[in-house]
Amino acid sequence: MPGLESPALFCSGCRIRCSDCRNHCLDGRTRRRLALPVLPQSAGTWDPFRNLIEIVHVERDYTGVIYADRLARRGFDLLIIARDSKRLTDLSSELTSKTGRKVDIIAANLTNKQDLRKVESRLQSDTSISLLVNNAGFGGTKSLVHSSIDDLEDMIALNVTALTRLTAAVLPNLLTRKQGVIINIASVVALNPELLNGTYSGTKAYVVNFTQSLFETLKNTGVQVQAVLPGAIRTEFWDRAGIPIQNLDDFVMSADDCVDAALIGLDRHELITIPALPDIQLWNRYDEARRALYLSSQIAKLRSGMGFTTKLYYEKLTLGYNTRNRCFTG
Numbered sequence: 001m002p003g004l005e006s007p008a009l010f011c012s013g014c015r016i017r018c019s020d021c022r023n024h025c026l027d028g029r030t031r032r033r034l035a036l037p038v039l040p041q042s043a044g045t046w047d048p049f050r051n052l053i054e055i056v057h058v059e060r061d062y063t064g065v066i067y068a069d070r071l072a073r074r075g076f077d078l079l080i081i082a083r084d085s086k087r088l089t090d091l092s093s094e095l096t097s098k099t100g101r102k103v104d105i106i107a108a109n110l111t112n113k114q115d116l117r118k119v120e121s122r123l124q125s126d127t128s129i130s131l132l133v134n135n136a137g138f139g140g141t142k143s144l145v146h147s148s149i150d151d152l153e154d155m156i157a158l159n160v161t162a163l164t165r166l167t168a169a170v171l172p173n174l175l176t177r178k179q180g181v182i183i184n185i186a187s188v189v190a191l192n193p194e195l196l197n198g199t200y201s202g203t204k205a206y207v208v209n210f211t212q213s214l215f216e217t218l219k220n221t222g223v224q225v226q227a228v229l230p231g232a233i234r235t236e237f238w239d240r241a242g243i244p245i246q247n248l249d250d251f252v253m254s255a256d257d258c259v260d261a262a263l264i265g266l267d268r269h270e271l272i273t274i275p276a277l278p279d280i281q282l283w284n285r286y287d288e289a290r291r292a293l294y295l296s297s298q299i300a301k302l303r304s305g306m307g308f309t310t311k312l313y314y315e316k317l318t319l320g321y322n323t324r325n326r327c328f329t330g
Contacts (some may be wrong), residue, residue: 031247061234062137063185065091066259072099076131079104081119110136110162111154131181132170134163134207139187140197152199157202164210171223178222183266184211188229188274191286204229208272215271228262229274 068078072095082088085107092103106122110191122127137159140147151285167182174180189195190204207209211227218225265273274283 013055021132042210063255064133065231066255067183068095069098069133070259070263071131071133072101072103075101077102077121077128079106079126079129081106081108081110081136083107084110085248097317099266100160110166110199111157116162116165116264120143120165120169123166127177129170129172129173130177130179130187131183132166133183135183135185136162137185137203139200141200142197144198146195147199152197155199156203159200163207167210167214174223175218175221180223181266182211182214182223182225183262184225184227186227186229188231188276189231212271213292224269226262226266226267226270227272228265229272230259230262231276233258 062175064080064082068080068091072078076093078101080088080091080103082105085105088105088107092105095101096102106119108119110119116300123132135310138155140151144152163184167184170180172184174182184207186207187201187204189201190208193201195201208227208229211225212227230253233255253276261275262273265275272283272287277283
């Protein structure tokens with residue numbers, strides 16, 4: 001698998017490999033080595049719980065495969081779910097050979113209710129699972145009038161329903177343990193509904209909202225959540241979406257770089273991670289504007305005829321709200 005032998009060099013001001021940064025990084029002159037740690041099997045008090053990864057298409061360059069590799073190298077045992085049993089078997093053998101970790105597999109189509117319930121049951125009963133990567137999903141580029149409504153229904157079932165149900169299945173055990181991680185793979189199109197298919201961007205916007213809500217719910221519980229918003233990644237997603245990958249060469253990030261950047265964000269306890277974003281302040285300003293818009297809409301009725309005391313309260317509330325949420329991290 002490419003890119004596994006040595007750690008990459010990343011700019012300290014962003015998460016893009018220095019060779020791909022193209023001077024977009026604000027701090028590109030200062031670089032540091034960010035190698036993903038490989039935890040030994042005897043890691044002191046660290047408890048190598050089992051990790052769950054969902055994979056729909058198990059290709060060598062697919063993000064789910066890279067997540068599986070990286071987490072196995074960090075010392076996790078794996079439970080991998082995908083539709084293709086042969087690919088699962090091959091991947092399991094490869095990961096065990098390379099990392100020495102135990103790899104279990106479940107062949108399941110998560111758009112099939114019976115298969116989904118089977119996976120839910122495993123998550124509910126297996127108390128050793130400590131990390132869930134909701135990576136299963138597919139997209140589309142055709143407009144609503146040119147799309148198959150059945151395909152769009154399957155997209156919602158996989159991108160939204162399966163993600164929600166599997167998160168709900170694993171969460172009680174994580175809360176009981178007071179430790180765990182949930183990683184939900186969204187997309188930058190969640191912030192750009194005009195791009196691609198509105199149903200697809202809508203499902204990914206749901207993933208972002210769902211994860212942000214979970215973050216508020218799970219504060220002080222020991223359970224960490226992260227939403228990863230990749231841009232264009234070199235995977236077979238584009239074949240299924242009907243766009244030749246060669247048409248996107250200037251905009252495509254490798255799956256290796258995307259997952260490595262996302263895991264750096266996880267280590268930094270970021271709630272929202274956009275792997276290809278050179279300047280985190282762009283996200284911070286976007287999030288501040290979103291919050292300010294909501295706050296303004298809620299208290300607009302107080303602006304006319306408000307007394308001196310109410311006006312002071314409004315100014316204090318607005319200032320405190322923006323200050324406390326200047327950076328949207330966990």
